[in-house]
Amino acid sequence: MFAQTPIQITADLSDAPRKLYHAEVDLPVAPGPLTLTTPKWIPGNHRPTGPVDEITGVVFTAGGKPIIWRRDDVDLYQFHLTIPPGVTTLHAHLDCIVTERVTQKIAVLEWEKLLLYPANIPVKEIPIQPSLIVPAGWGIGTALTPEGNGAYPIPAPGVVTHYAATNVEQLEDSPVIAGQYFHEFPLAPEISPKHYLDVVSDQPDDSNLRPVFLAEVANLVREADKMYASHHYHVYHFLLTLSDAAGGEGLEHDQSSDNGVDEKTFADAERQLAEADLLAHEFTHSWNGKYRRPVGLYQPDFASPQQGAMLWVYEGMTQFLGNVLAARSSLTSPAQYRDMLAYSAASLDNRPGRQWRPTEDTAVAASVLRGGNPSWSNWRRGQDYYQEGELLWLDADTLIRKTTGDRKSLNDFERIFLGQGGNTGPLILPYTFDELVADLNQVMPYDWATFLHDRIDNINPRADLAGIEQGGYKLVYRDRLSPSEKTLLSKSRHRADASIDTWFSLGIRVKGEGNITDVRWNGPSDQARLAPGQKILAVNGQAFTPRLLKAAIREAKGTTQPIHLIVQADSYLSTADINYHDGERYPVLERVEGVPNYLDEITRPLAKSPPLPPDSRREDEQSDDLN
Numbered sequence: 358m359f360a361q362t363p364i365q366i367t368a369d370l371s372d373a374p375r376k377l378y379h380a381e382v383d384l385p386v387a388p389g390p391l392t393l394t395t396p397k398w399i400p401g402n403h404r405p406t407g408p409v410d411e412i413t414g415v416v417f418t419a420g421g422k423p424i425i426w427r428r429d430d431v432d433l434y435q436f437h438l439t440i441p442p443g444v445t446t447l448h449a450h451l452d453c454i455v456t457e458r459v460t461q462k463i464a465v466l467e468w469e470k471l472l473l474y475p476a477n478i479p480v481k482e483i484p485i486q487p488s489l490i491v492p493a494g495w496g497i498g499t500a501l502t503p504e505g506n507g508a509y510p511i512p513a514p515g516v517v518t519h520y521a522a523t524n525v526e527q528l529e530d531s532p533v534i535a536g537q538y539f540h541e542f543p544l545a546p547e548i549s550p551k552h553y554l555d556v557v558s559d560q561p562d563d564s565n566l567r568p569v570f571l572a573e574v575a576n577l578v579r580e581a582d583k584m585y586a587s588h589h590y591h592v593y594h595f596l597l598t599l600s601d602a603a604g605g606e607g608l609e610h611d612q613s614s615d616n617g618v619d620e621k622t623f624a625d626a627e628r629q630l631a632e633a634d635l636l637a638h639e640f641t642h643s644w645n646g647k648y649r650r651p652v653g654l655y656q657p658d659f660a661s662p663q664q665g666a667m668l669w670v671y672e673g674m675t676q677f678l679g680n681v682l683a684a685r686s687s688l689t690s691p692a693q694y695r696d697m698l699a700y701s702a703a704s705l706d707n708r709p710g711r712q713w714r715p716t717e718d719t720a721v722a723a724s725v726l727r728g729g730n731p732s733w734s735n736w737r738r739g740q741d742y743y744q745e746g747e748l749l750w751l752d753a754d755t756l757i758r759k760t761t762g763d764r765k766s767l768n769d770f771e772r773i774f775l776g777q778g779g780n781t782g783p784l785i786l787p788y789t790f791d792e793l794v795a796d797l798n799q800v801m802p803y804d805w806a807t808f809l810h811d812r813i814d815n816i817n818p819r820a821d822l823a824g825i826e827q828g829g830y831k832l833v834y835r836d837r838l839s840p841s842e843k844t845l846l847s848k849s850r851h852r853a854d855a856s857i858d859t860w861f862s863l864g865i866r867v868k869g870e871g872n873i874t875d876v877r878w879n880g881p882s883d884q885a886r887l888a889p890g891q892k893i894l895a896v897n898g899q900a901f902t903p904r905l906l907k908a909a910i911r912e913a914k915g916t917t918q919p920i921h922l923i924v925q926a927d928s929y930l931s932t933a934d935i936n937y938h939d940g941e942r943y944p945v946l947e948r949v950e951g952v953p954n955y956l957d958e959i960t961r962p963l964a965k966s967p968p969l970p971p972d973s974r975r976e977d978e979q980s981d982d983l984n
Contacts, residue, residue: 363484363522368471370491370535373464376456379414380471382449386419386440391447392429393436394476396469396529396659401608401646403654403665404724407469409434414452419444434660435476449473457604458617462559464491465598465606465615466533469659472525479657480525487528489518489535496539498555500594500612501531510541510555527783529659530610530647534596540564542571544595545578551592552578558599563620569972570623576686577637579964581644584682584768587776589648590783595636599623607635609642611783626972627844633688638679644775645678646671652787665742668720669813670793673746677754678771680747684960687969691960695830695946696841698751701744702832703861703944705820709878710738716745717813731866732889736878749812751824755955756808757801759827763953768963769800828956830946834861836911839945857903861942862910863920863935867893871901873924881937887924894930895923907941914940 362385369379384393397407417424417438424447429435440447451471458465466489474483491497493514501520503509512518523531536557544552554574558564574595582588590612598606598617606617616639618632651671653664684694705711719726720742729739754767774796777786790809797805812821822832838846842858856868864880865873871893876882893901896909897920909920919934948954 361484363486364474365486367488368466370464373459374461376459378453378455378470380451382473384447386444386447388440388442391438391440392476393473394434395472397434398659398663399469404727407434411454412451413454416450418448460559460600460602462538463536463557463598463600463603468529474525480659483525484522485525485528486522487520491535495535495537497535498594498596499531499533500592532615534598538564545575548578548582550588554595556597559620563599566623568970572969573686573688574636576966577682579966580682580685581640583964584771585644585775586772587779589781590643607639609639609646611643611647614639630841630844634679634683637682638675641675641678645675648784648786649775650785650787652789655785655787665720665723668723669716669742669746672743674750676743676747677750681959685962691957693841694960696839699832699944699946700842702748702820702822705744708735710736712818714738715814715816716742731874734875748821748824752821755824755827758955761801765800770797773799829949829952829954830956831949832944833947834942835945836941838943863937881935885933885935887933891924891926893922893924897921910941913938
């Protein structure tokens with residue numbers, strides 16, 4: 358049996374530039390057999406991603422003498438030991454080979470890289486006290502509570518930073534970012550509890566964020582406070598890494614979120630668009646996904662498999678609310694919100710895999726669909742519960758507004774469902790499908806069980822566009838890019854993997870120098886026998902360029918002449934004739950007069966926020982002809 362003395366863990370990131378983390382762990386023990394484990398199923402990842410294969414250099418000692426261990430033959434995350442008589446403390450040393458989220462100037466610590474604790478005990482019942490060592494001069498961002506009176510968040514060189522005791526469940530949910538170029542920005546100081554944006558970057562200027570962006574994130578805090586009318590944390594830290602080398606991330610936690618983007622993502626309003634909803638999405642997860650969590654997605658330990666059946670609530674509702682909050686906070690404009698919604702809805706409406714796979718199965722199978730190969734992904738389907746859920750909850754919101762004469766909305770449901778218990782601090786309160794339905798009925802009596810069943814469990818060959826239409830718009834296709842899509846493509850046009858949009862016309866996704874990454878099942882390019890992995894070498898007798906392919910689409914409109922391609926597959930060349938004659942097609946939302954404009958009402962701010970400062974670093978729209 359373990360005493361209630363906390364495990365002591367000291368994470369040492371001083372070797373982070375060499376892609377190594379170290380840990381010294383002292384565990385209270387009693388004589389006899391002992392099984393220790395590291396985390397396997399990481400909350401928010403929806404699949405078993407614990408980095409046990411990267412944990413190395415594991416050495417156990419007691420009183421300075423080595424203790425022999427053996428890995429479990431079946432559960433490879435477990436270590437078996439026998440504690441000698443008289444031993445009350447076991448020391449463990451371990452290293453982790455860090456393959457991502459680390460550079461010469463930045464380190465991100467997810468605690469599963471170094472955690473070691475007793476197996477087969479609920480992780481919320483295991484006390485643990487963390488400490489941290491970082492390279493000299495580096496700042497630290499985390500929701501953990503520091504102890505002592507030393508310099509913080511930039512500790513003095515050689516100083517170990519100690520944090521208040523917590524439990525293994527909460528420590529796993531409390532990542533750390535550290536870096537040489539560090540800034541901490543307080544947000545919306547009138548809101549309680551306190552909120553901070555902690556930033557590290559590879560370049561010194563990047564962490565000094567634009568004042569208008571900081572004001573928008575402060576607005577996000579105010580809008581969430583107004584919308585959810587509750588908080589389930591004692592403090593909240595947006596953790597942001599700006600790096601072209603560290604890799605991207607968006608992972609929710611109770612009292613923080615781990616957000617990783619390219620170094621210039623928030624340098625101007627145009628670049629910002631691609632990730633404008635990231636902070637809002639992960640922030641919303643503190644309520645929806647962390648505090649309120651489907652019963653199958655909450656397990657008492659990190660060894661039991663998570664069940665993804667209701668990810669269309671966990672992630673789908675968060676996708677809807679995050680995008681709405683981004684618009685209410687001015688991280689996006691209402692017009693940008695509509696453009697992005699149009700593209701998402703059109704992508705789902707042109708997803709042939711929905712002919713055989715219901716949305717519920719994309720959630721149930723989330724652990725095998727995450728990180729899937731893009732080839733034929735439209736036929737296989739991927740994590741569609743995100744965007745399908747967004748349309749579903751927009752449908753519910755506009756239905757409530759329409760049925761109640763705009764007296765109620767999904768906002769009323771969120772305050773009931775996500776605000777249960779008021780201001781609770783970091784807790785997990787699981788829910789069932791029946792509770793979800795009951796809470797919806799508190800807002801507006803309706804057959805919500807059938808409403809949800811029809812949209813989630815049934816085969817629906819077409820996307821749920823009812824919310825858009827009840828909201829006063831309709832999805833249409835035009836021959837020019839929407840302003841938002843033009844901005845996104847413009848900002849990526851110099852990258853080797855930059856894409857052009859021919860999905861809603863030819864039915865292919867083309868990147869780089871003509872590389873085909875996906876082909877729409879039964880679309881024009883599929884009928885021409887094109888396949889993912891091929892490379893377009895020539896269009897109508899000329900060497901491929903994106904501009905030439907788009908010109909060929911325009912020139913074929915209204916004719917009977919096919920678009921003639923030469924393609925390479927492996928080391929073989931072949932030709933393909935695409936019989937497509939409807940011109941360029943790009944999705945937009947078109948206003949329907951005479952229908953209440955609920956869609957724009959949904960994105961209207963709820964909170965009173967100060968005026969935004971002028972954006973001195975806003976770039977002018979560049980005038981390259983993407984059409």
